[in-house]
Amino acid sequence: MAEVADKKKVKTKESTNSKGIDKSTYLDWYEVMLRIRRFEEAALKSYSQQKIRGFLHVYIGQEAIAAGLLSALNKEDKIATAYRQHGIALMKGCSSRACMAELYGKATGIVKGKGGSMHFSSRENGYIGGNGIVGAQIPIGTGVALAEQYKGTKNLCVTMFGDGAARQGALHESFNMAMTWKLPVLYICENNHYAMGTSVSRTSNVSDIYKLGLGYDMPSEQVDGMSPEAVHNALIKAADHIRNGNGPYFLEIKTYRYRGHSVSDPGKYRTKEELNSYKDRDPITETEEVMISKKIASQKEIDAIKDKIKAEIQDALEFAEKSEFPLASELYDDNYVQKDYPFIMD
Numbered sequence: 001m002a003e004v005a006d007k008k009k010v011k012t013k014e015s016t017n018s019k020g021i022d023k024s025t026y027l028d029w030y031e032v033m034l035r036i037r038r039f040e041e042a043a044l045k046s047y048s049q050q051k052i053r054g055f056l057h058v059y060i061g062q063e064a065i066a067a068g069l070l071s072a073l074n075k076e077d078k079i080a081t082a083y084r085q086h087g088i089a090l091m092k093g094c095s096s097r098a099c100m101a102e103l104y105g106k107a108t109g110i111v112k113g114k115g116g117s118m119h120f121s122s123r124e125n126g127y128i129g130g131n132g133i134v135g136a137q138i139p140i141g142t143g144v145a146l147a148e149q150y151k152g153t154k155n156l157c158v159t160m161f162g163d164g165a166a167r168q169g170a171l172h173e174s175f176n177m178a179m180t181w182k183l184p185v186l187y188i189c190e191n192n193h194y195a196m197g198t199s200v201s202r203t204s205n206v207s208d209i210y211k212l213g214l215g216y217d218m219p220s221e222q223v224d225g226m227s228p229e230a231v232h233n234a235l236i237k238a239a240d241h242i243r244n245g246n247g248p249y250f251l252e253i254k255t256y257r258y259r260g261h262s263v264s265d266p267g268k269y270r271t272k273e274e275l276n277s278y279k280d281r282d283p284i285t286e287t288e289e290v291m292i293s294k295k296i297a298s299q300k301e302i303d304a305i306k307d308k309i310k311a312e313i314q315d316a317l318e319f320a321e322k323s324e325f326p327l328a329s330e331l332y333d334d335n336y337v338q339k340d341y342p343f344i345m346d
Helices: 023-048 063-072 086-091 096-103 137-151 169-181 209-216 228-246 272-279 283-293 299-322
Strands: 078-080 127-129 157-162 185-191 220-224 249-254
Touching: 023 063, 023 086, 023 096, 023 228, 023 283, 023 299, 063 086, 063 228, 063 283, 078 137, 086 096, 086 127, 096 299, 127 137, 137 157, 137 169, 137 185, 169 185, 169 209, 185 209, 185 228, 209 220, 209 249, 220 228, 228 249, 283 299
Parallel strands: 078 127, 078 157, 157 185, 185 249, 220 249
Antiparallel strands: none
16 A cells, blocks of 8 residues: 655745745746756657666656756756756756767767766766765765865755665765764755655654754755745755855755656556645646746746757757767776776786
C-alpha cells in the first residue's frame, strides 16, 4: 500500500508571497522551468525510441527548485548535485544542445558523450556536475566550498542531494567538518519523499530531514519546493548568511517528482490520488497563472517564451541526431593519468 507523503509539514511563510519579486524574475523562472520540462519530456520520448540508452532520471515536477536557484545565486557560485541533474545543468547555463547530445552519447555532448545522463559537468558554468554514487556529491561539494574559502572568494557551493542520500554517513562527516571550519556551503536536500521507491518515514525515525543539521548547530529549515517564490526567499536568506562568513546552511526543500525514480520505475508505491494532488500544484502552471492574474506579464509574452522553448528543444534534438559518436581512439582522452604511477604499465 502506498504511503502518502506528508505535505502539511512544510514550514514556510513564503509559499504565496510575491512581494519584491519583479517581472523579469517571474519571466526568467517561467522560461527556465519550461525549458527543463520540455527538455525532459523530449528526453523521455527519445528514450522510448531507443535513441537514448542507459539510465535516465528526469526532473519533471521539481522545476521550482531550479527557478529559485537561478534568481537567488550568483553566476560564480558552484553547484554539485546528484544524478537527477539535467534540470540543474540547464539552469546553470549549460546549453540544451550540449545536454541533449550528451544523452545521445555524442561527441558534441557536454562531456563529449562519455558521461551520459548522470555525469554532466561544466567548468565554465561553475557546474561541478551530477554524480552516480548516492551521496558522493556531499563531501565533494564540501571540498569545493573549502577551496572557495581558501581562495578568499565570496562564492558558495550549493551541494544538493535527495532524501535517500540523506541517510549516508558522509553527510554527517561533511556537516561536522563544514560547521567546524565555517565553510561557505549551502546544503540542499531535495526531498521528493520516496528516494528510489521507499518513503522517507520507512528509512529513518527522523522524517523531518532538516533536523539532521540541528545536531551540528547548523541553521536548518524546511521549504515548500513546489513554489519558486518560497525557494527564492529561502535561498536568499541562506546565501546571505553564508556570504557573511557565518558558515553553512541546510535547507530541506520538499518537492515531488511526477515521474518514476527512473524510466524503468512504474511508481506503484504511491497512489494516483497523491500524484494528482501534487500535479494540482504544478509550479509551471501556477507561475503562469500568477503572472496573468496579477498582470505581471501578458499572454503574448508567455506565448513567446513557449514558442522560443519549443524551437530550442527541437533544435537540440536535431543537433543531437546529426552529431557524431566519439571516436574509439579518444577513449582515454580527458582522463586523469599520472605517468610515473608505479602500477601503470607501458
